[in-house]
Amino acid sequence: MSDAASNALLNVGAEVSQHEQRIKGLESENAMLRGMLANMSNASRHHYASADAMTNEVETLVMPEHGTAATHCLRLIKDRQVLDSRAVLNTSSYVNVFFEKEEMEAAAMGLRINLADQTVYPESFKMHNNTLNMVATLWNCPKPLDFYETGSFPGAGTVGSTEACLLSGLCLKFRWREWYARRHPDQPILGVRPNLVISTCFQAAWEKLFRYMDIEPKFVTPSCKSFTISAEDVKAQIDECTIGVVCILGNHYAGQYDPVWEVDEMLTQLNSYNGWQVGIHVDAASGGFVAPFQPEMADKKWDFRAPNVLSISASGHKFGESVCGTGWVVWRQRDGLSEHVAVSVSYLGGKGDSYTLNFSRPAAGIYVQYYKFHRLGKEGYSALTANRSANAAFLRHALRKMEFRGMPRFIICDHGDDGCLPVVAAYLNPAAEMGFDDIDFQHAIMGHHWYVSGYKMAYNHPLTEQELPLTTDTAQSQTMFRVVVKSNVTRNMMQNLVQSMEEALMTLDSVANAVRHGGHQLQRAMTLKRQDQGLTGTVC
Structure with missing residues (x-):
């Protein structure tokens, strides 16, 4: 066969190959268009008469190829959520489940706002600070010397009280580390393991602190007659490496309050005798928005009225009545405490301090807490x-x-x-x-x-x-x-x-x-x- 004939055959083969590729492309496009058309037809139908109602998502591992109607998407979620236990009859959890229409609207507004971006959303961050200030004064926090410069008490809105507890524990650890280094200048501080004294009725937040932050737990085991720690039992656990004592204001097992006021008095004497600076963190995850409104607790110094209380945390989404994922932490002062976890952020077009472990977070919880404080008083x-x-x-x-x-x-x-x-x-x-x-x-x-x-x-x-x-x-x-x-x-x-x-x-x-x-x-x-x-x- 001549070279010309060979080249002609090669050209014909190439053209056939190109045609085959075009056909495959058209078939693929046709299949896609058919799928889109079928999906549009499906989306226009009553949900329970559509193919979406027959989808077994339990076995689905990949994202759908095509989208569907918004009403169908919402119905898919509702049909799965209805299989859960009824939230209003869930007495197992402390989390608030009732919301007025107006606060649901406020929460939806907050979903669009990244509270970390203080320069773009300054009024939202002012709402955060105003709400924080209400919480701080509710807990009798002394007004900081730099209040008129900063406009807020030392603290932050957090993602539930877990983040608040972790931040508080870190502050106690860094505060102790500076103190211990001054006391033992010749000893490598990183080789000394700190400890934290707490009841065995601790929440999971503290388990994370012990595991993640290399802190040893020193437990006080209460009696089932009280479910609370005693000052003497706490005293027996404290040593030079103790960064603080956690008092639980409303343990999640049976709801009792640890006697913060008694532990405070004991620590005043112990610190004076030993030259220590052991302080208290009050884990008020559940009690922080209950005790201030109980007349019988008015004379109990469980909050910042107790001199050794350095920080308090609470869940806004429990008896604070906000949405799930709302928490608060307040420190007695910035110097030596909250300054340890403050991170200055400037790359979003301005400068602001971040006190939280995570960065981006919606304003929904802040909006609802602000709403609830004004709604209820x-x-x-x-x-x-x-x-x-x-x-x-x-x-x-x-x-x-x-x-x-x-x-x-x-x-x-x-x-x-x-x-x-x-x-x-x-x-x-x-x-x-x-x-x-x-x-x-x-x-x-x-x-x-x-x-x-x-x-x-x-x-x-x-x-x-x-x-x-x-x-x-x-x-x-x-x-x-x-x-x-x-x-x-x-x-x-x-x-x-x-x-x-x-x-x-x-x-x-x-x-x-x-x-x-x-x-x-x-x-x-x-x-x-x-x-x-x-x-x-x-x-x-």
């Missing part, structure tokens, strides 16, 4: 506090009246009707030998749509993961439950909860009675089902 917060306490007392009284074979059904282990969080905590009377525990009780109540938190009276050591007893006088296998009485729980709802508990107990009694009469296989089946579902009780 001190009078409104006082009324909410009184209503919650009254409803908690109603439930507590109902539990005390319940009996099993002439014996009390429950052992109440919360503080009582005042001077604590609106929490009802109890456990089934072991002496009654009812044949089930508090976690079984939790699951039975779920059949009535209420979610009540049941859990073991144990904790895992943050560094060793060893499971240890929560209190000095109960086994770690002992179970208990708690009911958090939030603002949305009315007296009618509380009456329904009492009725639901009574009916749940009747069901459990019937099952336990069947087991006693030879139904051991049934008991084993129930136990295995709980293990398969991972239902072991949680605390949050």
